[in-house]
Amino acid sequence: MKIGILLKEGPYNHQASDTAFKFAEAAIKKGHTVDAVFLYNDGVTNVTKLMDPPQDDRNIAARWSELSQKHGVEILACIAASKRRGISDDVLVEGSAITGLGTLTDIAIRNDRLVTFGD
Amino acid sequence: MLHTINKSPFETTTFETCIRFLVPGDPVLFIEDGVYAVQSGNKFSPTIERVLKTNPVFALRPDLDARGIGDIADGVESVDYEGFVGLVEEHQVNSWF
Amino acid sequence: MENENVKKIMHVLRHAPHGTIYTYEGLEMILIMAAYEQDLSVVFIGDGVYALKKGQDTSGIGIKGFSKTFMALDGYDVEKLYVDRVSLEERGLTEDDLVVDVEVLDAEETGRLMKEQDVIIHH
Numbered sequence: 120m121k122i123g124i125l126l127k128e129g130p131y132n133h134q135a136s137d138t139a140f141k142f143a144e145a146a147i148k149k150g151h152t153v154d155a156v157f158l159y160n161d162g163v164t165n166v167t168k169l170m171d172p173p174q175d176d177r178n179i180a181a182r183w184s185e186l187s188q189k190h191g192v193e194i195l196a197c198i199a200a201s202k203r204r205g206i207s208d209d210v211l212v213e214g215s216a217i218t219g220l221g222t223l224t225d226i227a228i229r230n231d232r233l234v235t236f237g238d
Numbered sequence: 239m240l241h242t243i244n245k246s247p248f249e250t251t252t253f254e255t256c257i258r259f260l261v262p263g264d265p266v267l268f269i270e271d272g273v274y275a276v277q278s279g280n281k282f283s284p285t286i287e288r289v290l291k292t293n294p295v296f297a298l299r300p301d302l303d304a305r306g307i308g309d310i311a312d313g314v315e316s317v318d319y320e321g322f323v324g325l326v327e328e329h330q331v332n333s334w335f
Numbered sequence: 336m337e338n339e340n341v342k343k344i345m346h347v348l349r350h351a352p353h354g355t356i357y358t359y360e361g362l363e364m365i366l367i368m369a370a371y372e373q374d375l376s377v378v379f380i381g382d383g384v385y386a387l388k389k390g391q392d393t394s395g396i397g398i399k400g401f402s403k404t405f406m407a408l409d410g411y412d413v414e415k416l417y418v419d420r421v422s423l424e425e426r427g428l429t430e431d432d433l434v435v436d437v438e439v440l441d442a443e444e445t446g447r448l449m450k451e452q453d454v455i456i457h458h
Contacts, residue, residue: 120327125456134244134270141300145319146326160360199363220367228342228373232326233454235333238244239450255349255381258421259446332455335349 120151123230125223127237129161130179131172136165139236140182147190154230155193156183157223160237163196163206166215180212187214195222240329244270247282256334257285262292265325267317269298276302276310286311298322342453343374348383349457352402353393358386359401361458366404369411376415376452377408378445379437383458384422387433405435419445 124143128135143153158165170180187194194215196206201217208217227233241264245252253275260266266289268275275282276297289295290313299316302308310316317325346365350357368375379387386402393400408416416437423429423439430439440448449455 122326138244138269141319142322146323149320149323151323151327159364160356200360220364221371223364224368224371224373227344227368227454228340228371232331233456234326234331235456237333237335237457239452239455251381258442259449261446261450264450330453330455332449332452333457335457 120232121154121230122146122151123154123226123233124156125226125233125235125237126156126158126162126165127160127235129164130170132161133238135236135238136162136179137177139234140179140186142234142236143186143192147192153186153190153192155195155222155226156186157226158194158196159200159223161200161204162237163201163204166194166196166212167206167210168212169210184212184214197223239264240267240325240331241265242267242269242331242333243272243275244268244333244335246271246274248274252334253282253285257289260289260293265294265296265329267296267298267322267325269301269322271305273297273301273305273307276314277307278309278311283311286314290314296321296325341372341374343376343451344368344454344456345449345452346375346377347455347457348377348379348386349381351382351385352391353396353398357458358383361456362401362404364456364458365408365413366411369408369413375413376417376448377413378417378419378440378448379422380419380445381422384418384426384428384433387418387435387437388428389432389434402434408435417445417448 126139195218247253295314352358391402418437
């Protein structure tokens with residue numbers, strides 16, 4: 120099954136990003152394709168490489184980057200939401216990109232499921 | 239249609255709102271702070287009991303564990319993340335925040 | 336686009352406007368999706384109904400108002416606007432208080448509509 124994920128909250132403030140990540144991992148483990156994670160609202164701040172949490176905490180941006188590179192999951196931040204929040208190509212972790220809401224529509228159309236995580 | 243709820247019922251009306259729209263047979267999965275709804279013997283236990291008459295109810299085990307909730311309402315089934323994915327395999331998803 | 340590729344996508348607006356950005360960015364998403372000729376619907380539940388309230392003047396709070404943008408949805412062929420009856424009534428509002436024509440639905444009808452959807456996005 121092909122699954123798209125929509126993540127609407129930023130890292131740390133809410134559990135949404137953690138649940139989305141755990142869900143994606145479990146879906147991949149079960150043999151599904153996680154096609155893309157689309158970041159909207161404050162969700163766009165999930166992929167800034169300026170993120171530098173304490174060493175004993177998870178690095179949420181690095182984790183998305185790794186998921187993308189290991190499993191070919193596209194990590195896509197909405198351009199309009201990114202511009203509002205100061206997220207640009209310069210600060211993106213590897214494996215992530217900025218794109219338009221049209222791409223989210225494509226993701227919704229081409230996947231069997233679109234699962235939203237937010238708060 | 240799988241309905242997920244991630245808010246404590248003590249904090250927001252998400253749970254009460256969601257169940258107004260449930261179609262009998264549709265599963266409900268509590269995740270994140272939503273899992274407080276299924277702790278046995280709380281204010282929402284009668285509501286959970288009522289929902290269980292028409293709809294299967296699940297709670298995400300790692301979220302229960304993280305919150306120290308060991309005792310959950312009879313009839314509520316706990317699942318792990320793979321169980322969550324299993325429910326998504328069978329249903330489209332309606333995520334209530 | 337072939338008919339079999341048309342997906343039923345429902346947007347559920349549940350937040351009041353201005354206090355958070357969810358409704359405004361939700362509306363932006365709806366406007367873009369409208370260009371893709373999918374079967375779109377928008378449902379207002381809970382405080383989401385306040386987004387449609389007439390007489391909003393945001394000039395004093397320094398945030399751009401957008402209630403009038405809902406009137407433009409019709410021009411984008413987004414015609415399925417539903418409001419939850421209970422949400423409207425418990426806020427002491429009627430259809431006359433809203434900036435656009437909507438269909439007021441009972442929860443049971445909305446629940447059935449939800450069940451038909453391929454994708455549901457809450458904002």
